Amino acid sequence: MHLSQNEDPNFSLSKFESMLKTNDILFFDSSEFETIIYHYLETGKIALAKKAVKLGLEQHPTSTHLLLFRVEIYIFENKLEEAEDILASIDHLEPSNEEIYIQKANVYSKRNRHHKAIEMLQIALELTDDAADVYSLLAMEYLFLEDYENAKGNLMACLDIDDEDYSALYNLIFCYENLDQEDQAIAYLGKYIDINPYCEVAWHQIGKLYNKKKEYKKALEAYDFAIISDEYFIGAYLEKGKVLEKLNRFQEAIENYQITLELDDPTAFAFLRIGKCYEKMGVEDLALHYFNKAVEDDPLLDKAWIEFTNFYIRKKQFRKALYYINKALQIDEENIKYWKKYTYINQKLAFLEEAERGLRKCLELGNYELETYITRADLLIILGEYNMALQTMFEACEFHPDYAEIEYRIAGLFFRINEGDKGYYHLKNAVKIDAEYSVIVSELFPDIFERDSVKHIIGKYLNK
Template identity: 25%
Template sequence: MDADDFLDEDVTSNVQRYEKMLRNKTQDYFDAETLESIIEFYINKDKLKAALEVIYYGENLYSYYTSFGVKKAEVFVMMGKFEDAIAEIERLELYEPFNAELSLLKGETYLNMEEVREAEECFEKALMHTDERIDTLFEIAYVYEDCDLYEKAIYYFDIIIKENKDNEQAYYEIANCYDVIGRYDLCIEYYDKLINIDPFSTNAWYNLGVIYTKMEQYEKSVDAFDYCLAIDDDFVAARFNKANALVELDRFEDAIEEYILTIDKEGPDSITYCNLAGCYERLNENVLAREYYKKATRINPNIAEAWFGVGLTYEKEGFMKEAISYFKRAALLEQDNPEYLLVLAEAEYRSGNPAEAKDLYKRLIESDPTMMEAWLDWSFIEFMEEDPELAIGLICEALKIDYDCHQYHYRLVSYLYATGKTKEALEHLDIALMINFEDHFLLFELTPALQNVKEILTAIELNRP
């Protein structure tokens, strides 16, 4: 148990003591700092009314303690009571007219009231009277971010970079703002400008690489990360992200080299081991892939991706019993991950366990009735078990949810033909061809014999674009 755990226990104990006092209508002793921690507890739980009651209680006990007034104003802002917040802040300003924290809070309140000019005046006042200029600039920028005023947030993050070019967080925040507003072009322009001013800015090169990655321009992102690493070979985040970009370019051997260097410089990490294993898996090096997936699980037993990866390597080698065991472990860790359950269901069916597979497909559909793969795979099992009527029924249920899904219609054609329902089959074929003609090959993948059926071929030709 670390120090934070002890602090959490202490706060919980104080909250329980406070609530017991209220229930019993008795009196107990709480110092001002303890009451502050109780207020924060309620705020974090979004129990704003309870937080306000503690504030009033604290003010009655410690009228000189201005922090309660600040908390009151903060809670008023959270409750949308902006006029009350302004009134409380102005009351506090009578005693502390040059308090930067009050000016910040007042600016935030005005911004929430859409009174931008008043907010800007408050922020300027906060900057005039703060001893922590960079922290205050961050606070102002975050307020603008929270109000979806990203251009203004960028303005303040830019000031931070100009005053402290090594501030990594500011570079990240600017990239995030441009990402949110979808202006990657302006973001690239911004970092290019910084690089022209300082070609050795690792932060600029790194974030430029990140932006190119988000734009899926992986060659350019690799180049940017390479420049960053040429300046600072120990910039581990650049090396890791370069490896990720190389994976997207299918350059798995190069990516492996970068992941190994990342581990050498930063030490073992479950995510890096997982990514490294994925590269070996793509190269069909299943033994090596399994080795690194297992290393990931030893570092972090709760990393579902690694357990799933081990299962995939066993599945590729035909060891289905072992594969199923690992798939189950992954699905247990991430119960809301449909991919794991889909693969597990398929593995169960291939291993001769159709009942288990059906249960899994049913579970998936109950969780998400729009999951096309589950409907198709479940119906396929019923069809292969010589119960085409049940297979037809399942697809008809799926069509009630998504009638425009051409995959359902193509599948239904196969099932209907198998039961001699030619007219209905052709009706669904026409619908499927109208929705998506190009995918008519799906029909022949499941039932190759339909390629020799004259009515099928005629319908395809009649619907050809």
């Protein structure tokens, strides 16, 4: 039996797409255009939505709803002035249309005028029959302002209307955490579960909060309830596995990770965690097997390459470690921790130029620790790059003024490049700060340390 136009909910859409293929111009009433445009916007087909808006306004130029769809598309395309022009033109047509104020709020939000956006949404809230959506939008604006208390209130109002809005629930817990109110979050979720006892999302969030508080037994209980509520809830098995790892219950953790592999497509994360468990259990062949499976599943998972790196560092197989740290750096070359490992490995292999490069990258990436500067300078001294070592120490002074470790090195370097006056000046500064550190000169510049003039200055302060 064929469905009529009124019986078939997809009739308008099929008719519109058929029209596009034939280039015929067919008539649609404004509500049909609204259905078509909404469908395309929901499915992310913006180009088709724009075509539908254009044709719709050609047939119904005064339709406020169609004009508002054009505003929505303009906002999406960041054409904010065009959106504002339309909003100004229709403002007086339907002053009780909450969508006008919602779109005004969207424009203000795009301009980072979040307080004005909130004003518009509060007007919309008085006009709307769908308060949950407006509360949700208000919460987002408060989140942009990092006003977590007000965001929290609006998210609660949203959940009071629709307790299955899990996006609001996640954001609410996010607010509690940013306010350091974990106990209050747990209390809220407890009341929520009284009404929704089989809500796996709520149990999962309770587990994460108890995990954060290091109350691992309660966390495990919460994850078990999440799994009882939904035996296919992969997130609960993963989080339960992580807690079991912390409790050194590695075999049980592996079992939970294995369940996730059976429930859905295997993930590199699960393979990686299984590998870590086997490594902690001392089963090295299985640890490497699962690390391999992790990188096979996701070659861009830098954490898996780092596990290989750490494994071979512990085994003192530094050439293999170097291979794997290079793999990790190819994926994330701005990770300071990786460059520190790279430096350590190259030092162990006596690849001093590469080790120095690693420290230089650490400094370029903003790691201004004293140890980084000093280690780099010492490597440059060994490599005979005295001027570069001096520059490194002067840069260190900007972040770590009046450190004897720096002044002794500057003194020795000036002596090394035959600028004795500057060397004596910095040597005197160094011994005034801490004469005991003069051992630095004897270790890095033994020939300079043997000079009578140098020994005299150091001895003068050591004997005080």
